Amino acid sequence: MFQQPLPEVYQSLPAARGARRDAWAAVLPRRWRGALRLGLSTALATSDLLAIFVTAYLTEVIYYEFAFDQQLATGMTGSFQLAGLVAVFVLLTNLVREEYSIETQLTRGPQRRRMASLWLAAWGIVLVVGFATKTTNDFSRAVAIGFFIAGLPVLYLSRLAMVGLVRRATSPSSSSINRVHLVGFEEDIAGFYASHDAEALGLRVVGTSYLRRIDTREDASVRQAQMSEDLDLAVSVVRFLRPDDVFILVPWTDAADIERCVDAFLRVPAALHLRPGSVMDRFPDLTLARVGRLSGINIGRRPLNFSEITLKRGLDMILSAVALVMLAPLFAAIAMLIKLDSPGPIFFRQRRYGFNQQAFGVFKFRSMKTEQNAVFRQATRNDSRITKIGAILRRTNLDELPQLLNVLMGEMSLVGPRPHALAHDRSFERRIALYARRHNVMPGITGWAQVNGLRGETLTDLDMERRVSHDLHYIDNWSVWLDIQIMFQTVVSRRAYRNAC
Known part of the structure; x- marks a missing residue:
């Protein structure tokens, strides 16, 4: 085993009594x-x-x-x-x-x-x-x-x-910052330094103990003696440096080595931590959670908790009910124009996936000509199927207004990821990572992707990936204020009307 050298100022302690006190004060935890x-x-x-x-x-x-x-x-x-x-x-x-x-x-x-x-x-x-x-x-x-x-x-x-x-x-020179000692095999510690900046993490590494890789051809007693020697030396160094925290960087696959490290460092007055590897960096808000009497590392919570769901649902019901009453004259006028423009029903209803991938029928004002036994085909710019009134409804987003009924019935929310046709969902779910995560919340009449101009025809997978990334951003950063901001931008922002077809 070998230790990372101490800074030069500590390699040879001064002989003078006062200077020795200064060196110790620099190495040991500072007062206050x-x-x-x-x-x-x-x-x-x-x-x-x-x-x-x-x-x-x-x-x-x-x-x-x-x-x-x-x-x-x-x-x-x-x-x-x-x-x-x-x-x-x-x-x-x-x-x-x-x-x-x-x-x-x-x-x-x-x-x-x-x-x-x-x-x-x-x-x-x-x-x-x-x-x-x-x-x-x-x-x-x-x-x-x-x-x-x-x-x-x-x-x-x-x-x-x-x-x-x-x-x-809490800069690296501050006395308030955590003083950390690292223990592990050379490749694991090198990986830690390569992927982390101690200053950015808000800590100062005061020492590093490298464990030697044990030759698997050696007898078990020889391997155990070598590990014990390394750990005894590491414990001595930790006792001298007195860090606030000790991080064991040994991979979790080496269960026996982890056990020996834990037993060794439980004897020193420092907080002891295990690093399970790169998964910690992918999920920065990991917490130890209990479900019943079972303990586990929680890497993600429900998209919305009970109070947030209740708050969002209450807002949806109130605003959708008020909007339906206030917009009743507009609904009647649009219905009359649709009937005068082309034969067919006023509303168009299509099956789409909602929360937890449960299918439901989404309401829209009909904006296309009625076709018998038509196969689903995404609307494109200058699509010949779009009626004159339908083109206006699509450009102004008015064709989405009947979805207020879906909101009132609890099938949709005012704000959320836009629901796509079932054929689209099945296709993109196989090609785009985390696409199905959009269904972890209620779909919305409008959403973060739509107010950023990501709507309309998706010609490539990249178009859909951009839309999905905005939807996931909304799920991870939901708040009432974000919903209000999106609803406001849906009405006044030019980007919300971009790419309408």
Whole structure:
């Protein structure tokens, strides 16, 4: 076994007593490390607290200034009471899920989806508390609405600024950064260095212990003695360096070697970690999870959890019902124009795959001429089958409006991956990786791909791959705000009307 040499400054320790203390201070964990990390976490929590209270107070000040042309009088602090309720829920939830830990901020940073879900949940709690205590009349509705709208962007920007400060404060020379020791065979450690940048990971490698490959032709006793010798030396080095964490990079296929390493390093006062290889890099948010009494490494959760599904479904039902009532005159006008333009039914219904690849009939205004026993063929630009009214409906996306009925019936959502014809699904699923993952959520009338101009005819696999990549981005980054943004862009963005045919 051999060790990676220490930096030159430590290779020959100075003889002077004071200099020896300096060398030891550089090698051993620095003082106040825990206090510094606690201070950074506290600063993150404090920034959230200030962002909530300052936004609430300024909203109330601005409201009284413009609505009543007067300054906010002393004692009129209804915004503080409202902010206090929101802040308590936000901070307690973030503390429970360790949102303010340095590791969380270094690896994930502020996530809009998580913050938006928490913000909506906090306001849901506020409404429940206000209703239960009959105190909703104590707060100005205008101030509450303004605080609700402005609070999340301010909270996100505040967290973004603080995360930047935390990441600068945890540079490789900072005393707050984790000091790590690596143990493994030479090729595994070389692979780790080739694929990882310690500084980018927010850690400092203070030592490396290389294990020797054991000749399989040797007797079992010889191989065991050689491994024991390597591990004893590695443990001695770890005791001297006193790192915060020890990472064992031995492949999981070498189960016996893993067992010996674990037994050896459980004797030192450092956190012990196993690296299962490249799978860790493919799934950066791995967690140890329990299902019943069974433990496992969780590499992915459901696309939407129960609360997110409930929130999305509630939004779909309310908006689709309101839209159907308001658009009833437009529906009648389009129906009349379709009947006058060409013979055939008003609606066109086609079988498509929905959630979990369950087939359903999607509603559309008929935009093509009726053909008997017609074989499915994707619409193309300047398609002769498209009627005059149909061309207008397709260019303006109005042919999709009847799908509001599918939304109301629970077969679709307002926003999600667009459902394709069954023939397309069967064809592309065999040729494009993760294509079927689009069916892990409800299909939508509009989606992230459509508002980015990825709609209409798909001439090549690359066209579909781009569309699928946008759909998967939507699934992995869903939030209510993203849905609202997509619905808004569907109406006003030019890209949403691009490639219509």
